[in-house]
Amino acid sequence: MSETTFMGVPREKIPWYPTIDYDKCNFCMECDAFCPHQVYEHREGDRKLVVANPNNCVVFCRACGKTCGPDAISFPVKSEILTLIKNLRTEELVG
């Protein structure tokens, strides 16, 4: 159901997804309501929200982070991920 490659690289090899800072999160669930890709899921217990399907996250999207009131969502550094993708592409082509 989710995209399986990004620019020819298998999606699961690209570590791009949101990380929730549970010291800041107030479980308003705005991010989950916003994201159309079922990245987040609700849970019982202390952590009522988790990043359940990180590979559903659209590589380089950061949109839900902008909807978070307490600024609890962070993403990797784009340039680092870009370098990684380029390296993986070379490997795919060679391999």
Place this chain on the structure above:
Amino acid sequence: MKRAILSCSGMDKQMGSLARELAIRLNEKTGDEVVCPTLLASLPARYEELLKAASLVVIDGCGTRCASKLANKYNAKVEKKILVSEAARELGIDPESGLTPGPNGLKLVEQLLRDVERDLSEETTPGNSVMELAPPEDFLIVTHDKYQFKIPKEGFLFNENDSWVRPVGDKARVGVSDYVQQKLTDITYFEPPALNANVEQFGELGTIESTKSLLEIVAPVAGKVTAMNMELTDNPGLINEDPYGSGWIAEMEMSDLASDTELLLDGEAYAEVVKRKAAEDAG
């Protein structure tokens, strides 16, 4: 055009209380009417005429962006937006917690007040648009259910994040695709990238807000922003009407198109991506 100010009520978090403080000070300086967000939400008729006649300065405290959502809900025209939490991060100011603004909070408000006043008084410099481009004529059409997505056949390259680039020599125009504008639905606000900013490939080229969603524009190429489409400030709906023509986003001086091309798609390849995305959207 007449101007009015709509801010966060400031009763929930410290960033909100600073948004409120900024609204009050802006009103004292400019005399522009302040719209009370709770009154607007409970009795919209009170502001009906004002919202028809005025364009808004919208001040949100945090990413929940209640003031923006209210502006959207009542179809208000937005001239300028400020997000206090983001500005605090950018300026490296850490406001005190609590609803009464402390010294750091007030410092932030003072700084933002100066910035907003400057932005509102100056015509934002759009940069010099140097490109005269005829709109594309030949399109690939991807059809999905009742939707049709157009993709120019030639002269455009795309990234998987639905941005396009139309290179001419070492200059280029950039924008977003027909697919993504349809997905966003009615676009209500365009936050342009900074003029002269150097942007990496896949870096941020401003944001687009619609009644339904929010999109960070992901730069298709690396380079310097040399001009932006100021028509969009008054009429962001141009992105809906003509995403590959008059709804362009910015002009750039590219730093290395040859290397960026490695991670770009031509029209045919992007059409495949749109097919896949449209199928996923449908579930």
